[in-house]
Amino acid sequence: MVEVAGERERLPGSRPADAARLPRGRHDLPREFVSRTQRDRLIDAMARVVAQKGYANASLTEVCTTAGVSTRAFYEHFADKETCLIAAFDLGVGLMQKTVAEAFAQPALWPQRIHRGLDTLLRILAAEPAFAALAVVEALAAGPRARERRRMLLESYARFFAEVPRRPGGPAVPDGVVEAVIAGVYGIIFDLVSTGRAAELPDRLPDLTYFVLAPFLGPTIAARLANAPLSHPQPSWGGGGVPSETVIC
Structure with missing residues (x-):
């Protein structure tokens, strides 16, 4: 939930x-x-x-x-x-994206917001293994319309990189880096979900945060931020998709 x-x-x-x-037989x-x-x-x-x-x-x-x-x-x-699978994909992705966007929108610097958004995404997928399997893995097998939905989902994550800071005196980040970072994160998520290890996703938060931040901030700053505690309360996603009380992660 x-x-x-x-x-x-x-x-x-x-x-x-x-x-x-629904009740069996006649009803009003x-x-x-x-x-x-x-x-x-x-x-x-x-x-x-x-x-x-x-x-x-x-x-x-x-x-x-x-x-x-x-x-x-x-x-x-x-x-x-x-068509039914696409309806399930659209409904679930819409809810997931709203929740991730709300976490990302909380006031903070861009790296902390990325850290928080990733944490939310990983916790949702870990707590909802059936939806994770459908959206991350099985949509690829469902036909061209479902695969197009998956492509559009990955493209939508580029908006979270609109405020990427520029390192003082550093070289410009080459075109395509954002796309490569998103694809890399998806690849790790796909590997865990497709092998029945979605529950391990939250444990990968430090590694994935580093992977996302390093191309833009450099390895030293990325490593420090990836292992820092989250600065705002996050929902602790319990088993069966039911969120437990809010905790500081």
Whole structure:
């Protein structure tokens, strides 16, 4: 569960199995509520099944069974399996990006803000392994539309480098360094998530912070900042996607 602008919303794959399950048989629930609940459950089930089986082996039958929704209802919401996965990707990435952006926006110098944003990103992915598998790994197997979403996600991280400081007297950073840094961070995250080690991501914060800062600030300053304590409270992401109390990390 992710807190965005004071409200808590669940990433795909983090809902309890019996969450918002519709009653069997006749009922008087509003049609809009039924439709929204079915869609939410299908999106959540897609993340769960894809994380367990992989996109190629995830059948619509299993997604619908996990969601407690009929196949007929599935096609009322989504054209095909890829469309459902993209909906899960868009929902989860949107929530994740809002949370990371809020952490980055807290007042501080640029390096500390990068440190804080990375910490938030790694904690979310570690606490939400089903969503992490879908967004980081399985989207690559889901077809060209999903891969384009993944490309756009990586490009969006360039905005966090808009305020990169220039080292006094130092050479200009070559074009493409920001893109290479983002790709490198993604590669490390991909390696851990794809091998079932998403829980280790927060432990990589010092290394990844150094990797991001060193091209712009130099190795000495980057090493010092990468191992410094975070200057603001951060949400401690507990197991199952539920954030525990706020702590100083």
